[in-house]
Amino acid sequence: MIVKYDPVAFEAVPRPVVSRGHEYPASFEMATHQHRRGQLLYAAAGTVAVTTPEGAWIAPPERAVWIPGGTPHSVRMVGSVSTRSVYIEQSASTALGEHCRVLAVAPLLRALLVAAVDVPREYDQDGRDGLLMSLVVEEIARAPTIPLALPLPTYAPLAARCAAFLEQPRMSETIDDWAADLGMHRRRFTRLFRRETGTSFAQWRQQACLLVALPRLAAGESVTTVALDLGYESSTSFSTMFRRVLGKSPSHYRP
Template sequence: MPPSDAIAFEATPRPVVSRGGTYPPAFELATHQHRRGQLLYASEGTVAITTPFGAWIAPPERAVWIPSGTPHAVRMIGAVNTRSVYIEPEVTGEAGQACRVIAVSPLLRALLVEAVLVPREYDVGGRDGLLMALLVEEVNRAPSVPLALPLPMDAGLAALSAAFLEHPSVAEGIDAWAAALGMHRRSFTRLFRRETGMSFARWRQQACLLAALPKLASGEPVTEVALDLGYESATSFSTMFRRALGKPPSDYRAA
């Protein structure tokens, strides 16, 4: 969307507006931000969102809430069709002021698909206005799912984290990170938890989980994904995956 069109879209005199998009595999949207809060849903494919505060990934049946004014970049995993809604801050309600991944119920999915067909300047008091109001209510009611990865702000930790995310492995140990920063193990664990709000082991597992989802979505075999991420077997990887997401990795693997 050209900049002038984007400005006009944001300025539409309606509390909620929607639009869809189609993107090729590996397409990236450079860092940008919106005046409105955005719910980004991929009706096909998977999207990965990065902000200064962390990373989020939305596989099928999930969407990412991005609060107004939050700088974010988007990477498409596979061919992606998006359905996004943009909500004025005063009617955001309980969606919150922090990024989160939410579960998309069948009703919310239907509303997101239908909202793209609604005229931009719809009748607020008519059927289209009711549809948009219900959509906002469903976004507020949607449960969060654990598909976030907080990123540290400390320069040393940030560099190690960025390198790890390039080649994540559950076998990588905390002592190597502490040694790289010239810190004792105990001091490192305190710093890491203060910076991320998570233990190193939990963060490492979450990073591997987020790395696994795009691989599975692209059709890679579960065993191959497990071994690439440092797991000793597909069974141990599948156990972690099911505990985290409630489903086996085969459910996320493309046919």
């Protein structure tokens, strides 16, 4: 199911920070949209995938996606998802940055996001509710960035090759494979890839596999099945990479 974005609910509220929560069924999708305010999208349960013209971001449990105001984006829910979002005016969000990123959600920030949903839209800015909303913004600004982003190229042939890889990612694919597919010499390909994505092919390939793996794990697939499908020699080698990047084992993200 895909729905369109309705800006009426919060864009015109005369407060610098507003919050709302939603419950979504599995595979629910929000069509590409944008809003004037910046958004912190937090899935209290389930996993969300955010896609923009610049890349893709995955937020499993204990993570959230910061989406700056004016950024076109679509959202896909992996499994049943319960979201808690805050929408922040630009004047109050300058410290949060102008680029999408995935943030770690510490226990304090999680409690604040859950509590913020119950705050009235037109709350007393000088009272407790105003202090709570101000603290939400402060804690978001302090939250560490987690490497769960996948930059996407704009060069059409390379973008198409990246899209094909995301449909069926394999760690066994090499620079030489991709260079041959695009009719390029290896050196030209590596220069183009880094210029278009800001990262090396090996780093991008690993990150793509990680972002594909997270929704599958969240859906309940076994670590071994996911690892072998992605072309890892064993679940052990996959788990080692996973812990190195995210600090936790793949099984942590299974229901």
